[in-house]
Amino acid sequence: MIGVDTTHARLELAKATIPAHLDCLSYVEGHPEDLSWIARESIDLVYSNYAFHWIPDKATALREIWRCLRPGGRCAIEAGRALPSFFAEAHALCINLDREVMAKLTFLAEREWRGLLDGMGFWIDRTRGKDSVLHFDSLEDFYDWYEAATQGAFQRSGISTEDYLRLRASFSGGRDIIIPTVRVIAHKPD
Numbered sequence: 696m697i698g699v700d701t702t703h704a705r706l707e708l709a710k711a712t713i714p715a716h717l718d719c720l721s722y723v724e725g726h727p728e729d730l731s732w733i734a735r736e737s738i739d740l741v742y743s744n745y746a747f748h749w750i751p752d753k754a755t756a757l758r759e760i761w762r763c764l765r766p767g768g769r770c771a772i773e774a775g776r777a778l779p780s781f782f783a784e785a786h787a788l789c790i791n792l793d794r795e796v797m798a799k800l801t802f803l804a805e806r807e808w809r810g811l812l813d814g815m816g817f818w819i820d821r822t823r824g825k826d827s828v829l830h831f832d833s834l835e836d837f838y839d840w841y842e843a844a845t846q847g848a849f850q851r852s853g854i855s856t857e858d859y860l861r862l863r864a865s866f867s868g869g870r871d872i873i874i875p876t877v878r879v880i881a882h883k884p885d
Contacts, residue, residue, distance in 0.1 A: 697733075698722045702846060727756035730763055738763040740771070745844075747774040751799050757815055764883040770817065776802050776824060777875040785841070785862070791853030796846065808879050817881035827874040834863040837872070 696719055700706050706722045713720060725732070727743075727750055741760050750756050760770055778786075778800070786792055803811070805824040812819055831837040838851040854862070 696720045730759040733763045736765045740769050743772045766885045769882045772879040776877040788858045789853040793848035796848035812881045820880040822879045827876045828871050832869045834866045
């Protein structure tokens with residue numbers, strides 16, 4: 696098994712959190728738009744968990760996945776399909792938001808995923824738009840998670856004290872945030 700990420704720090708975090716007995720994993724710093732280091736038709740399964748919305752050129756990444764998959768190999772993707780309203784509110788209040796990084800954040804609706812995968816030759820087993828729910832006990836828990844999820848593009852230090860206190864009050868007793876999500880399973884025909 697190979698874990699791929701664009702940043703060394705996130706790969707180190709993955710290594711640190713995977714149980715030691717799972718020694719069949721390797722980690723590679725790379726971009727999904729260029730998997731040339733993986734042999735053609737050598738992979739059985741590609742799984743992407745909430746990462747595809749960060750890939751600007753989804754078509755190129757999917758072509759690379761197609762190239763790497765064996766006939767009959769599967770591709771399973773779970774990705775956001777819209778920016779949750781609370782995230783958009785937090786962005787609007789953040790004066791030091793790295794807008795260049797956040798501009799990479801692009802979403803596809805379920806029908807767009809179907810069109811893209813079908814156009815590449817994938818057989819679509821299932822697509823489903825479904826909202827996921829993330830629970831945060833406090834605004835600080837949300838910030839910890841969101842700063843990591845945006846690779847530091849969002850920083851809580853960019854929100855004024857007044858806005859911070861207002862947002863924190865909305866987390867009294869914890870808060871569920873709905874994440875519009877799409878789940879896609881497709882395979883390369885035999």
